[in-house]
Structures are given as structure tokens and as C-alpha cells.
Amino acid sequence: MNDLINGYIPIFAMAQCQVCGAPTPVDRFGCGKCRHCGWYQESHGIQDPDDVIYPNVVSYKKAKALVAQCLPLTPSFDDFIEGLKYYKEMEFEYGAIMYAVCFRRDGVYFSTYNGEALQLYATCADFKAHAHIDDKLLIDIWDNVQNADYM
Ligand SMILES: [Zn+2]
Incomplete structure (x- = not known):
């Protein structure tokens, strides 16, 4: 044992x-x-x-x-968003930087792990359509994301 x-x-x-x-x-x-x-x-x-x-x-x-x-x-971007709805707080790594996504009553907060606010979206659908890192849409770079998980 x-x-x-x-x-x-x-x-x-x-x-x-x-x-x-x-x-x-x-x-x-x-x-x-x-x-x-x-x-x-x-x-x-x-x-x-x-x-x-x-x-x-x-x-x-x-x-x-x-x-x-x-x-x-490994979660797809859609799986990640379903997880966000369930867990309320998700994380992932991209380009050696950890990011956090928090689903709150007033919207979806997307930030770096150290708290640098990036974007705020009204809904998960808005987050899916518009979340970006620099000039790249998250949905387009999702295959290069690592360690997507709940927090
Ligand atoms: Zn198994």
C-alpha cells in the first residue's frame, strides 16, 4: 500500500x-x-x-x-471552452507563457498567468471568436497550445 x-x-x-x-x-x-x-x-x-x-x-x-x-x-479549443463553462477557470501554455481564462458572471477574463489582463469578453462565444495573443486568433493557434487544463 x-x-x-x-x-x-x-x-x-x-x-x-x-x-x-x-x-x-x-x-x-x-x-x-x-x-x-x-x-x-x-x-x-x-x-x-x-x-x-x-x-x-x-x-x-x-x-x-x-x-x-x-x-x-488533449482538449480541442471547443473542449477547452466546455471545460471553461464547467470549471470556471482554465489555463494553457503558449510560447513558454502561461495564460489563464476565467469565466465569471460578468464575462470571460483572459490574461497571462501573472495577472496581466489581456482581454474581457461578454460570453464564451465571444471569447472563442475573438480571443487573441498578439495578432493571432487563439482558435487559429490552438494546435500549438500546450498543457491546457483546469486551474
Ligand atoms: Zn486508460
Whole structure:
């Protein structure tokens, strides 16, 4: 029982990954990250297969499709925005700079990680259409973004 999940959660049992089927260590609540595909097991089973929900950044159906193509569970820009609606705070890295996106009641705040405000948008749709870094639309450079995740 000295093995750890994510560095701090003791392994309780091995389970079959919900996405790729590989043996996956889980804690006593059934939570754990698959070492093969990266899917965080949903301890109560897959309840919202079309939605990006905690603790993953792609939906279950998207994860299944990516794994079937031997692709990593990397969120598309649309997945990122779905995650933003769910988690309210997301982050990503571009050009060795970390960026933060926060979804608040009064809009979507887009800034660098150190708090330098870049842009404010009224809605997620506005953010998707107009968010930019320098003169490049975020939607156009998304393939070069790394480490997109919730905060
Ligand atoms: Zn897996």
C-alpha cells in the first residue's frame, strides 16, 4: 500500500480503465488516473458521456474516440471552452507563457498567468471568436497550445 496515485493518493485496488481498458490503480473511492491513456476514472461511473466534467478535460465519448485513434487526451479549443463553462477557470501554455481564462458572471477574463489582463469578453462565444495573443486568433493557434487544463 505504499504505491501512490498522482503522488499522494494511496492505491486501494486495481480497476479496468473506463476508456482504454488498461489495469488502473484507484483509491478507495474508485478515483485514479490511468497510466496508459491519462483518463481520470469517474468513481460513480460514466454519467455525462457528452460533457467535459471533473476531473477530465475531454468528454468520455471524446476520450474513447481519441484513444481509438491512439491520440492523447488533449482538449480541442471547443473542449477547452466546455471545460471553461464547467470549471470556471482554465489555463494553457503558449510560447513558454502561461495564460489563464476565467469565466465569471460578468464575462470571460483572459490574461497571462501573472495577472496581466489581456482581454474581457461578454460570453464564451465571444471569447472563442475573438480571443487573441498578439495578432493571432487563439482558435487559429490552438494546435500549438500546450498543457491546457483546469486551474
Ligand atoms: Zn486508460
